[in-house]
Amino acid sequence: MPALWPWLWIGFAAVALSGGAASLAQTPPPRLHGTFIQLSQAHGAWSEESWRRLFGYLAQLRSREIVVQWTAYDDTAFYPSTRLSPVAQPPLETILTLADELDMTVRVGLAHDSAFWSRINRDPATVAVYLRDLQARSESVARELVPLIQRHRSFRGWYITEEIEDATWKDERARAALFDYLRRLTLSVRALAPGASVAVSGFSNAETAPATFGAFWTSLLRAASIDVFMFQDGVGAGKQRLSFLPLYLAAAHEAAQTAGRELQVIVEVFQQLNDPSGFKAVPAPFDRVARQIDLAAMYSSTRGPVAFSIPDYMTPLRGVEAERLFQAYVRSRVTAKPD
C-alpha cells in the first residue's frame, strides 16, 4: 500500500494544477515546440505560397518541429508515389524544403488506414493479420519516401500513425500482436534510414488506472525499438481532464524513463464538439491551452510539447477563433519570453 502514496501526491498535484498554474508564474512560461500537420485532400491543391504563409505563422510561434501525421491516407499519397494515388500537388517535398529553410525538423508519418479503429476491435487473431497488412503498407510507403527524405536535412525521423490507447489492447493476444507489429515495423524503417528516430503516439481514455497504463507502455517501449513516446493529452477530445491528466502524464513519463526513451506530450489545442455526425472541433480557449502546455512541459523531454494542431486551430488562416488563440499565445508565450 505505501506504493500508492506517490500517486496520492500526483493526484493532489493534479487537482492543484487544474486550478491554475500560478506557481509557474515566476519562471518564463513554456512554449510549444512544434506541431502536427494533418494532411488532407485539400492540401493537394495548396500552392507553395499557401505553405509559405503557414510556415510564416509557425515561425512566428517559434515552432521548431513539424510532425506530418501521415503521408499516405488509405490510397491517397501526399508525395509522388507510384503505388498509391498522389494528390494533385503532393505537399511533402514543400514541407521539407520550407523546414530546411527555417531550420525546423520534420518527423514524417507513414501510412494510415481510416478503418483502423473499427478493425482493431475484433478477435485478436484477425487483428494480428490486419496489423501485418498495416506493416506492409507502411514499409512500402517508407521505401518510396527514402529517396525524397534523404535530400532534406530537416528530416528527423518516422512517425508511426497508429494511435495506441488503453481500451483495446487489454487482451494478452491482442497486446502481443501489437508489440510484434511495432517491433517489426520499427526494425524495418530503421533499416531504411538508419539515422532516423521512430516515434509513436498514444493516449488514455482513462480506461485503465494510471499504474496499469504506465506498465503497459513500459512493456511496449521495451518490446519495440521506439525512440519517442508521444503522449496525447486528450483534453481537447474529452478523453482526459486537467484534474486527472497529471496522473497519466506521470505514468507516461515513468514508462518512458524506465524504458530509456523520450516522452513528448501532444497538447490538443482544440475543443471537440458534441456532434454525432462526425469529428468536429473548434479552437480551444487560451487559458485552457496554457494550462495544458504548462503541464505538458513538466513531463516532456527537453524538446518540449507539440501541438495538435497549429495549422488547424491556431493560425489566422483558420478564422477568428483560431486567430484569437494565435494572438493570445504570441502575447503570453512568445513576446513574454524573448529568444
Added chain:
Amino acid sequence: MTPPLGRAPGPIRPRLGFFVWALGLAVQLVCVSPAVVQAQRPPPPATERAEILERLGVASLQRRDYEQAARYFRAAIAAGRDHWQIRQNLGFALLSLDRCEEAVGELELSARQSPAPRSFVYLARCYERLKKPGVAIHWLQLALLRLQELGPTEQKDVLGSLGYLYSAEGQHAAAAEAWERALALGDDPEIALRLGRAQRLLGDARRARQTLMAIEPDRLSRASRAVRLDELAELDRAEGRLTDSIAALEEANALEPSAQRHHALGLAFGDLKRRPEAVDHLERAHALAPDDLGYAVALGYAYKDAGRLADAARVFEGVVARDPDRLPLYQELGYIYAALSDTSRAVEWFKKAIDNAPRDPRPESDIAEERARLQQEVARLAKRFEATAYLTYRSSQRQPSTGSGGAVGGTLPSQSGVEVAYQPPVIGFRDERIFQVFARLLWNFRPESLDVDDHSLQAGVGLRYKPLRTQNLFVSAERLFAIGRDASDDWLLRALYSWEHHPLLGKPDWSHWNYTTVFADVGYFVERSLWVLYGEARQGVTFRIANQVLLTPHVVVDARYQDARGPTDSFVEGGGGVSLRYLFGESRYEGYRGSVELLIQYKAGDFFNRQRGASDGSFHGLVLTGVLRF
C-alpha cells in the same frame, strides 16, 4: 456496473441539529484527520442564513431530495459558507442526481481542502459513471489507504468496487485480493461469485470450485445463478467432465438463455462428438447473435464435423466476405470444396490461402511449411498432365530386367521408359480420389551398355484410379502392345501402393530429414494368366544442400517375382547409394513442378529359380538411374 455504495449521504445525522453536526465535523477534523486540520485554514465566517441553508441542504439529503439539497448547498456556498464538507455533500447530491460532470468539480474541491476517504469514494463512483474506470481505481486506491475511517459497509463497497474495476482491467489477482478482503468484512454471494470466477481465471480451480460451491444459489439473482453455473461448467470442462459441464450449461441456459450459452453448449457437445446437438446449439447461438463472427465460425466447423460440407462452406464464405482477415478459413474452404469434388473452387480457395502468406502473422517457418503444403494441394488438384522418364544403366553382365523407375516400371520388366498421364477435369480429382489415363513406352538396354535392346520395346495405354482418400493405392487396367519381339500383347491389371515418411521437400526450415519410402506393385497379365510382384524399400537421410538441390544417401532393397519367368525376371537385390535431386519449374501456386534425379547405387543380389527352389546365380554392380519428372 458496480453495486451502489451502501452508505447514508454525508456525515450529518438527522434531527441532531447544527451543533451536533458542527461537533461531528470538529471531531472528524481533529481526531480523524489531524494532519488535514493543521493544514487547513479555519472555515470562513458564515452568516446565519448560510448556516440555515446548509442545514436545509442536509435535511433535504436525508429526505433524498437531492435536487433541493443541491440548491440549498449552492445557495449556502454563495452566501459564504464554503468548506470541504459542504462541497462533499453537494458533490454527493449531484452524484445522486447522476450529474457527475458537476459532481466531480465539487468533490475534487472538497478533496483538495480535506482528503476525506468518503470524497474519494464519491469521486470514484462519479468517474465510473463517466466511463473513466482508470480514474475511479485511482480514487478507490486512495480510499483504501484510509479505509478504517469508513464504516464496515462502506469498506466492503470500496473493496467490492475495486475488485470489479481490477477485474475489468484484467488484473485478476488484484481483484481476487480485494474481493477476499471484502468477504472478510461480511458475506456477500455476488462478490463471492466474482471471486470464484477470478480464482478460475487465475488457474486455481480447486479454490474456485470451493468458493462457487459455498454460495447458496437462492441468495443470488437469477442472472447470477446462471453465471455461477457457467463458472462451474467451465471448471468441469477444464477437468474433462464434459457431461457435467453440459448439464450445468443447460441449467444456466434454462435460467437465462443467451447466445453465449448456446455457443458454449455447442462447443461442449462438439467435444463429446455429439454432432447434431452441437450443430443445433451453434445454430441457435448464430441466430441470436448473427453479427458475432466467432459464433459463425464455430457453426461452420460444427457443420464440417457433422459432414454437412456444403453448409460449412456457405457459413465460412459468409464469414470471409465480412472479415477477410480470417485466414484459416481460406484453406478450410479449399479442403471442403476438394471434399465436395468441386476442384475448381478448391483450387481457387487454396490459391487465395497461398496469396495470404504475406499477411500471416505466424512465424516464417510455419508459413513456409503451410505454403508448401497448399502448393502440393494445388498441384494435385490442378494437375492435368504429368510425365516421367527414366533411364537405368547396370554394369553387371547378368542383370535384372528392371530399373529404378518405381511405378513406371514395376511389374513390367524394363530398365527405362517414358510415361505420360492425363488427369481429366471434373472426374480427375474428386475428394482425394484420382482418375488418370496414361500411356507408356518401356525398353531395356543390352548388358553393360546404353544400347537399346529393340526386342524389349513395350508400349501400353491404360486407366488408373485411386479409390481411397488417405492411402496412396492405385489400381489400373492397361492394354499392352508389343513393339519388340520380346515384349507382349496382353492386358495388365495392376495395384500399386506407395508410402513415404513425409513429403519430398521436408519442412522449409529443415536442413536434413529422414527419408523412408516403400513401394509395392502387384500385376496380373490376363492373357498369359501371369502374376508378377515387385517391391522396393529405401531408408536414408535427405540433406538440403542448396535451395533446390537434395542429396539422399540411402540403403535400398527390392525384389521381383514372376510366374513362368525368364532367367532374369525374378530376383532379390539390395545395396546402397545416393540420390541427387534437382527441383525446377517453381510456380507461385504449385511449387516445384519438375525434378531431375540422378540415382547412383551399388547393388548385389540373387536370381530365383522357382522350379529348383535355389538361386540360379548372383549378380552385383553399379546401377545408375536418371529420372525426369514434370
